[in-house]
Amino acid sequence: IRIGNILIRNRMVMPAMGTNHNYADGIVSDSSVAYYSARAEGGVGLIITEVCTPEPRGRCIPGQLELSGNKYVPGLARLVTAAHSGGARIALQLAHAGCFASESVTGMQPYSPSGIGTLILPDDKPREITIEEIHKLIEAYGLAAQRAILAGFDAVEVHGGHGYMPCQFLSGYTNRRTDEYGGSLENRARFPLDVIRSIKELAG
DSSP: OEETTEEOSSSOEEOOOOOOOSOTTSOOOHHHHHHHHHHHHTTOSEEEEEEEESSGGGOOSTTOEEOSSGGGHHHHHHHHHHHHHTTOEEEEEEOOOGGGSOHHHHSSOOEETTSOOOTTSTTOOOEEOOHHHHHHHHHHHHHHHHHHHHHTOSEEEEOOOTTOHHHHHHOTTTOOOOSTTSSSHHHHTHHHHHHHHHHHHHHO
């Protein structure tokens, strides 16, 4: 099957699944390479990686992949080589956890569209993300996608479900802003749409 300009050998897609195989600093480990290599050799056509945050504050699990700088590119390139060597295509999943990014994991206070947290993490108290931080985060998505190209990935996937940051902006419950990123559906959709635009602008 062909998706855009990518030819995939079959219709089997391995969706993103967290493994906790990677190092605490977000760099790819040997066990992670072996994991993805085995899935490619098993015959799947397209692999979508586990969550990879575009900035350190977006991490939700220990050992989560990160792509906030060029130092992460060589390790992620190993995943690409492992997938391609096994005959599979591979897409990088970009995911920012927002209020699900626990301070116990990141060492930083989480932020969300309106400072609303989650019952899953009752001890974490997110703050409201500022306009400047929103613009910086949107650019971070695009720069991460740009680095994904350097690493050799065939595509990127934006994680917009499971209550993560794009979903938090879309929801009228978690987004109670009164600026251009809140209120109407058009405004609440601005963040995820701006993320897509940033990726297209910086990564093609």
